[in-house]
Amino acid sequence: MKPEKFYPDTIKKALQQDPPGEWMPYVPEGCIRLSSGYPDPALVPSQQLKGAVSTLLDEEQDLPLHYIGSPRIDSLKAFILARQEERGFPAKEEDVLITSGACQAIDLIARILLDESSVVVVEAPTYMEALEIFKNYTNQIISIPIDKKGMQVEELAKLLATRQEQGLPKPKLVYTIPTFQNPTGTTMSVERRMQLLALAEQYDFLVLEDDAYGELAFYQSPKALKALDQNERVFYVGSLSKVVAPGMRIGWISAASEFIQTLSWFKKDLDHPFSHASMSALLETINYKDRLHQLNNRYQEKCQVMLKALETYLPDSVTWYIPKGGYFVWVRIPGSDTSKLLTKASQAGVSYLPGEFFFMNQEEGKEYLRLSFSYESEGQIEKGIKLLGSIL
Amino acid sequence: MKPEKFYPDTIKKALQQDPPGEWMPYVPEGCIRLSSGYPDPALVPSQQLKGAVSTLLDEEQDLPLHYIGSPRIDSLKAFILARQEERGFPAKEEDVLITSGACQAIDLIARILLDESSVVVVEAPTYMEALEIFKNYTNQIISIPIDKKGMQVEELAKLLATRQEQGLPKPKLVYTIPTFQNPTGTTMSVERRMQLLALAEQYDFLVLEDDAYGELAFYQSPKALKALDQNERVFYVGSLSKVVAPGMRIGWISAASEFIQTLSWFKKDLDHPFSHASMSALLETINYKDRLHQLNNRYQEKCQVMLKALETYLPDSVTWYIPKGGYFVWVRIPGSDTSKLLTKASQAGVSYLPGEFFFMNQEEGKEYLRLSFSYESEGQIEKGIKLLGSIL
Numbered sequence: 001m002k003p004e005k006f007y008p009d010t011i012k013k014a015l016q017q018d019p020p021g022e023w024m025p026y027v028p029e030g031c032i033r034l035s036s037g038y039p040d041p042a043l044v045p046s047q048q049l050k051g052a053v054s055t056l057l058d059e060e061q062d063l064p065l066h067y068i069g070s071p072r073i074d075s076l077k078a079f080i081l082a083r084q085e086e087r088g089f090p091a092k093e094e095d096v097l098i099t100s101g102a103c104q105a106i107d108l109i110a111r112i113l114l115d116e117s118s119v120v121v122v123e124a125p126t127y128m129e130a131l132e133i134f135k136n137y138t139n140q141i142i143s144i145p146i147d148k149k150g151m152q153v154e155e156l157a158k159l160l161a162t163r164q165e166q167g168l169p170k171p172k173l174v175y176t177i178p179t180f181q182n183p184t185g186t187t188m189s190v191e192r193r194m195q196l197l198a199l200a201e202q203y204d205f206l207v208l209e210d211d212a213y214g215e216l217a218f219y220q221s222p223k224a225l226k227a228l229d230q231n232e233r234v235f236y237v238g239s240l241s242k243v244v245a246p247g248m249r250i251g252w253i254s255a256a257s258e259f260i261q262t263l264s265w266f267k268k269d270l271d272h273p274f275s276h277a278s279m280s281a282l283l284e285t286i287n288y289k290d291r292l293h294q295l296n297n298r299y300q301e302k303c304q305v306m307l308k309a310l311e312t313y314l315p316d317s318v319t320w321y322i323p324k325g326g327y328f329v330w331v332r333i334p335g336s337d338t339s340k341l342l343t344k345a346s347q348a349g350v351s352y353l354p355g356e357f358f359f360m361n362q363e364e365g366k367e368y369l370r371l372s373f374s375y376e377s378e379g380q381i382e383k384g385i386k387l388l389g390s391i392l
Numbered sequence: 393m394k395p396e397k398f399y400p401d402t403i404k405k406a407l408q409q410d411p412p413g414e415w416m417p418y419v420p421e422g423c424i425r426l427s428s429g430y431p432d433p434a435l436v437p438s439q440q441l442k443g444a445v446s447t448l449l450d451e452e453q454d455l456p457l458h459y460i461g462s463p464r465i466d467s468l469k470a471f472i473l474a475r476q477e478e479r480g481f482p483a484k485e486e487d488v489l490i491t492s493g494a495c496q497a498i499d500l501i502a503r504i505l506l507d508e509s510s511v512v513v514v515e516a517p518t519y520m521e522a523l524e525i526f527k528n529y530t531n532q533i534i535s536i537p538i539d540k541k542g543m544q545v546e547e548l549a550k551l552l553a554t555r556q557e558q559g560l561p562k563p564k565l566v567y568t569i570p571t572f573q574n575p576t577g578t579t580m581s582v583e584r585r586m587q588l589l590a591l592a593e594q595y596d597f598l599v600l601e602d603d604a605y606g607e608l609a610f611y612q613s614p615k616a617l618k619a620l621d622q623n624e625r626v627f628y629v630g631s632l633s634k635v636v637a638p639g640m641r642i643g644w645i646s647a648a649s650e651f652i653q654t655l656s657w658f659k660k661d662l663d664h665p666f667s668h669a670s671m672s673a674l675l676e677t678i679n680y681k682d683r684l685h686q687l688n689n690r691y692q693e694k695c696q697v698m699l700k701a702l703e704t705y706l707p708d709s710v711t712w713y714i715p716k717g718g719y720f721v722w723v724r725i726p727g728s729d730t731s732k733l734l735t736k737a738s739q740a741g742v743s744y745l746p747g748e749f750f751f752m753n754q755e756e757g758k759e760y761l762r763l764s765f766s767y768e769s770e771g772q773i774e775k776g777i778k779l780l781g782s783i784l
Binding site for chain 1: 395398400401402430431436438439441446450453456457459491492493495498499503505507509510521524525528598624625639648650651653654656657658661662664665666667669670
C-alpha cells in the first residue's frame with residue numbers, strides 16, 4: 001500500500017514541504033522543563049473542577065453528555081462575550097465560534113482563507129504550531145522581524161509597497177500575536193497596531209490576532225488589536241488554555257458573523273458538550289478577575305526569579321527581552337547553535353526550546369532559545385538557569 | 393465587508409453547493425422526538441462519570457488538564473485496540489488515531505484524500521452529516537442504492553465497469569455503514585462485503601467503513617468489514633457516541649499506519665486530554681461487555697415496541713425494514729411527501745427526520761422517513777407512532 005498515490009496534489013505538496021514526525025525535542029525524564037508552555041500545576045484548578053463536574057452532573061444529569069441540550073454551553077458563550085468586552089470590543093453571540101483551543105481556531109481560519117496561491121505574513125519568530133498549520137495550505141509565507149515593540153510594521157509597509165511595485169500578489173492574511181508574544185514576550189505598540197490596521201485597509205488583507213496570552217499581564221493588559229478594528233478585518237483568537245487549563249481544549253474565534261458562519265460550516269468535529277459544560281460549571285465557582293490577579297502575581301514572581309538567575313548565571317554577552325506578561329523569556333546567546341547546545345543542556349538536566357522552531361527560515365533562530373517560567377517552581381527555575389549557565 | 397472575495401475557489405464552490413444554515417428540522421418543545429439519534433437518557437452513565445472524574449482528578453490532579461501527561465490517555469488507546477480485536481481485526485497502536493467523534497474522523501479522511509477532481513461513492517440513503525462533509529470537498533458524489541442486504545454492490549460493480557468503458561475517472565473512496573446502517577438499519581451481507589473489497593482491489597479505490605452502530609446488535613454482531621480487508625484498503629471509523637455518550641466526543645480511525653500518520657498531521661485540534669482521560673476513567677468502572685448486553689436488550693425492547701406500534705397504527709401500505717441492531721427504523725409511506733408531512737406531525741406532537749436529508753438527490757427520499765427508537769421511552773414511542781398514524 002502506497003498511500004501517496006491517493007493524496008491530492010495539495011496534500012502531497014504539504015507533506016513534502018513539512019513531513020510528519022515528532023517535532024518537539026525529546027525531554028529526558030527528570031529534566032527541568034523550561035521548554036514547556038504549560039501552566040503552573042499549582043495554578044491548575046483540578047480540585048475545583050472536580051466539584052464543578054459533580055455539580056454539573058447532579059444538576060443536569062445526561063444533558064451535557066448528548067450532542068446538544070446543556071444550558072451551561074450557553075453560559076460558556078456568555079462568559080466569552082464578557083471576556084471580549086474586557087479586551088476592548090463588544091461581540092455578539094453570532095460573532096463567536098468556540099473551538100478546540102487556539103490551534104483549531106487558526107487551522108479553521110486558514111482552511112477557509114488559504115490555498116496554494118495565498119500569501120501569508122507571520123512574525124519572525126512566531127508560534128511554531130501556527131507555522132505548521134499555514135504550511136499545510138501554502139508555501140508562500142513571508143516573515144517580518146520582531147523587536148521589543150512587536151512586529152516591525154514599518155518593514156511590512158515597505159514589503160507591501162515593493163510587492164505592489166513588482167506586481168507580486170498581495171498577502172491575504174497577516175498572523176500576529178500582538179500581546180505578550182510567543183516566543184518573545186514582546187507587545188506591539190499602539191502606533192504599530194494602528195499602522196497595521198491602516199495597511200490592512202490600504203492593501204485589503206485580513207489579520208489573525210492570536211491573543212492566547214492577552215490577559216496574562218504583570219501590570220496592565222493593552223486592549224486587543226481587534227478593539228481598534230473599525231472594518232471587521234481582524235479574526236480574534238482567544239483561549240482558556242493559559243488562564244485555566246489546556247487539557248479542556250477551549251478556544252474561540254471572534255470575527256464578522258459572515259465569517260463565523262463559514263468557519264462553523266467547515267468545523268466538522270461538532271461541539272464538545274461535556275468539556276464546554278464542565279468549563280462553564282468551573283467558571284461559576286471561580287471569581288475570574290481574582291484568578292487573573294493571582295495568576296499574574298505568581299507568574300510575575302516566577303519571571304523575576306528567572307530574570308535574576310539569567311543576570312546571575314549567564315555570560316554578559318547573553319541578552320533577552322524583559323516580558324511584561326505571558327509565559328516566556330526569549331534569549332539570545334551570540335555565536336551559539338542552540339539546537340546543538342540542547343543535547344548538552346538535557347544531559348545537564350535542563351530543557352528549553354531552540355530558536356529554530358519559531359522561524360520559517362530556521363537558520364535565523366540559531367542563536368536564540370525560548371525559556372518558559374510558567375511551569376516549574378521558583379527553585380527549579382533558578383536551578384535550571386544555573387545549569388544552563390554551567391554549560392555555556 | 394464581503395467575505396466571499398477572500399475565499400479560495402474550493403471554498404466558494406463548497407459554499408455554493410451547500411450553503412451554511414440550520415439544516416436540522418425544528419422540533420417544537422414537547423414534541424416526542426423520534427427524530428433524535430441520541431442514546432436513551434437512562435442509559436447515559438452520568439452518575440458513573442461523576443465518580444470517575446472524581447477518581448481521575450484525585451489520582452492524577454493536574455495531569456489530565458495539561459496538553460499531555462495523563463496515563464489514562466494511553467489506557468483509552470488500549471481500550472480501543474481491544475474493541476478492534478472484538479470487531480475482528482487486530483490493530484496496533486500506530487494504526488489508530490483518536491478523533492472528536494465519527495464526524496471529525498470522516499472529515500479528516502476526506503481532507504487527506506479528496507479534492508474537486510475526486511469521485512466519492514455513497515449509499516442511498518446514507519448518514520446526512522457524511523454527505524455534508526463530502527460536499528465540502530467535491531461535487532462528484534455517486535449514490536448506490538441500499539436494499540435489505542445493505543449497499544447493492546452489484547450495482548456498484550456495473551457502475552465501475554461502465555465508467556471504465558467510458559473512460560470516466562475511477563472513484564477514490566467508497567463510504568459505507570455496513571452494519572446497522574444509518575438510516576436504514578440494514579446490514580451488508582458477507583457476500584457483498586467480499587465483493588466490495590474485491591472491487592476495491594480491482595479498481596484501486598479505498599473504503600471508509602463507518603461502524604458507529606457495529607456493537608449495537610440485538611442478536612449477534614457481524615465482524616467489521618475491515619476484518620475481511622487483506623490489503624489495507626479500509627479506513628475503519630469507530631465511535632463511543634452511541635454506546636457511551638456523544639457529548640464526550642470520542643471516535644477513532646483505524647487504518648494503515650502511513651495513513652494514520654498523515655491524518656494525525658492534519659488534525660490540528662490537538663488531543664482532548666480531559667475528555668479522553670475522563671472516558672478512560674469511566675471505562676475502568678464499567679464492565680463493557682455487560683454494558684453492551686444491557687444496551688442491546690433495552691434497545692431491542694424499544695425497537696419491538698416501535699415495530700408493533702407501526703403494525704398497529706399505520707396504514708397497510710406503509711413498509712419498513714426490520715432492524716437487527718442500531719437506533720433506527722426506516723419507513724416508506726408510498727405517495728407521501730415526508731418533508732411536508734413533518735409540519736403536520738410536529739403540530740400533532742411527534743417528530744422524525746424526513747428522508748430527503750439522507751440522499752444526494754433529495755427527491756429520492758420523498759416517501760421515506762427515519763424513526764429513532766433509542767431516545768424516547770416505550771410509552772412515548774407508542775404514543776408517537778399513534779400520533780403519526782393519526783395524521784396519515
